[in-house]
Amino acid sequence: MAEDDKTGGSPCCGPQGGRGDSAARRVDSGTRPQALSALAVKHQEVLIPAGTFSMGDAYGEGYPADGEVPVHEVRLDSFRMDTTAVTNKMFAAFIAASGYQTEAELYGSSAVFHLLVDTAKEDILGLAAGAPWWVNIRGADWAHPGGRNTSSETVPDHPVVHVSHNDALAYCQWTGRRLPTEAEWEYAARGGLAGRRYAWGNELHGLAGQHLCNIWQGQFPVSNTSEDGYLGTAPVRSFAPNAFGLYEVSGNVWEWCSDWFDPAYYGHSPEANPPGPRKGTTRIMRGGSYLCHSSYCSRYRVAARSSNTSDSSSGNCGFRTVSVSAS
Numbered sequence: 029m030a031e032d033d034k035t036g037g038s039p040c041c042g043p044q045g046g047r048g049d050s051a052a053r054r055v056d057s058g059t060r061p062q063a064l065s066a067l068a069v070k071h072q073e074v075l076i077p078a079g080t081f082s083m084g085d086a087y088g089e090g091y092p093a094d095g096e097v098p099v100h101e102v103r104l105d106s107f108r109m110d111t112t113a114v115t116n117k118m119f120a121a122f123i124a125a126s127g128y129q130t131e132a133e134l135y136g137s138s139a140v141f142h143l144l145v146d147t148a149k150e151d152i153l154g155l156a157a158g159a160p161w162w163v164n165i166r167g168a169d170w171a172h173p174g175g176r177n178t179s180s181e182t183v184p185d186h187p188v189v190h191v192s193h194n195d196a197l198a199y200c201q202w203t204g205r206r207l208p209t210e211a212e213w214e215y216a217a218r219g220g221l222a223g224r225r226y227a228w229g230n231e232l233h234g235l236a237g238q239h240l241c242n243i244w245q246g247q248f249p250v251s252n253t254s255e256d257g258y259l260g261t262a263p264v265r266s267f268a269p270n271a272f273g274l275y276e277v278s279g280n281v282w283e284w285c286s287d288w289f290d291p292a293y294y295g296h297s298p299e300a301n302p303p304g305p306r307k308g309t310t311r312i313m314r315g316g317s318y319l320c321h322s323s324y325c326s327r328y329r330v331a332a333r334s335s336n337t338s339d340s341s342s343g344n345c346g347f348r349t350v351s352v353s354a355s
């Protein structure tokens with residue numbers, strides 16, 4: 029395990045951008061009617077029943093700086109959640125109808141994992157400090173996930189990536205939906221299984237040794253044997269859903285939640301429908317990604333937390349949404 033990760037840093041989860049605040053404000057609703065959204069983007073969702081659960085890491089396996097403890101009781105109202113992360117096809121419909129420009133497009137670059145870069149040499153702008161497997165690539169964005177020589181049109185059913193928290197909020201604004209709170213996300217991801225390590229139980233692999241999520245196999249970050257079938261993102265619904273019918277809540281891509289991150293929050297959060305801290309500097313991400321490996325970052329555990337600045341984007345973070353109306 030690298031020192032950064034022992035101390036709670038998360039350079040495998042995504043490099044921090046720090047590009048400055050540029051809140052979602054670029055939805056061009058003047059020329060493209062909002063009504064298009066209902067036709068262009070279909071959200072398959074399931075009802076997550078109201079209930080109470082124990083939130084947090086019951087195994088003492090989390091990184092102290094992540095604040096996965098204390099385990100505490102949380103009570104939630106019911107809500108309806110996307111069964112999958114928002115896909116490239118869904119996001120493309122949003123872009124086409126709204127004219128929105130993502131932050132990666134505005135800034136002209138985004139972070140691509142080094143083994144997934146496919147672009148001209150002059151587009152390689154630099155390596156992330158302390159995490160040289162993250163390469164800042166000119167022209168990398170949601171439509172070009174590995175750089176200019178790649179296109180999300182070839183992988184329409186993969187989760188959209190290179191979307192910042194601000195971009196996710198813009199998508200939610202346009203579709204009339206919202207991001208889940210962190211508590212909603214963990215409750216939904218647990219699928220009704222109490223106190224388990226993963227979304228499906230306590231063992232990483234199935235009884236026959238099969239892979240149950242898209243993470244890293246091999247030596248991070250240089251050699252990925254891709255035994256689970258995927259070096260980068262997998263199509264949504266590649267692995268079995270959890271008991272609530274949610275696909276890929278572990279691995280594949282990180283998912284933005286609405287909460288600010290505060291490692292001390294679990295110690296004083298309200299029991300009912302916790303909304304997250306009132307303020308912060310980074311936003312919660314959940315679920316881990318195709319870069320997670322037990323030797324380095326086991327944040328595919330269902331209690332695991334990470335965060336990044338609101339304007340950061342990378343090739344391993346996307347989001348799923350929930351309905352704004354109650355069940």
Ligand SMILES: [Ca+2]
Pocket residue numbers: 242243244245254255256257258259260318
């Ligand atoms: Ca994989």
